[in-house]
Amino acid sequence: MRYLPAVIVDIVLVLVFAVIGRASHDENPAGFLLTAWPFLIAVLLGHLLAALLPGRPRRPWSVLWGVVVWIVTVAGGMLIRVLSGDTAEVPFIIVATLVLGAFLVGWRGIAALLRRRRGAAPHHDLADSTEQGDPGDSVT
Template structure:
């Protein structure tokens, strides 16, 4: 069952990162084309992949700590670094606006940690309910 949860967790994370990119592009009136979405999402997806591999995310995919936290921090940190290195997001000469870093960090925390928290609670409640029957 852990193998299944590993795939599910990876897909959920990836979808949420793409949603983050889509919402960001939409909020700035940028095209939501496949190429545009990829351009925005890939730095964060690359960061996610590094975090997933470092923490061996498939082993404990639903854990907030360390899996979720390591994946989240890597997604944000590497994503921001790649955006700067590729010239994405430059606003009036500022390659990394603080407001974007704050919003991205919070939104990705809610996305990547939030669903794991909810899934963990649901699974715990489900186990308790089955234990009483």
């Protein structure tokens, strides 16, 4: 159950990616599911892979978990697109890689910075600060 919030955030961000992409090409944004579905499947596979990796990051909101999800989402989404008869032109691959990286890893980086900042606040004791971190949460 601890995975569900991160999965939901990532699904929403993949949908936002598809809506923005369609709108930027003057396509009907209402058809965003046509663009999103391969990446939605891939984002779920990314979470599954991150959960099954030996020595995996322990928390689905960690930056390292996000990197795994990002790579699988881009590579898997492109592969599914091509196998389903759609295209994967180089400019689309570049944009998708950058935007999905910013989305899927970015929110985790911001969360890690906020946790680190909150952990550094003087009103937290040592017991609280040990709960904050995860080796995969590091953004430095």
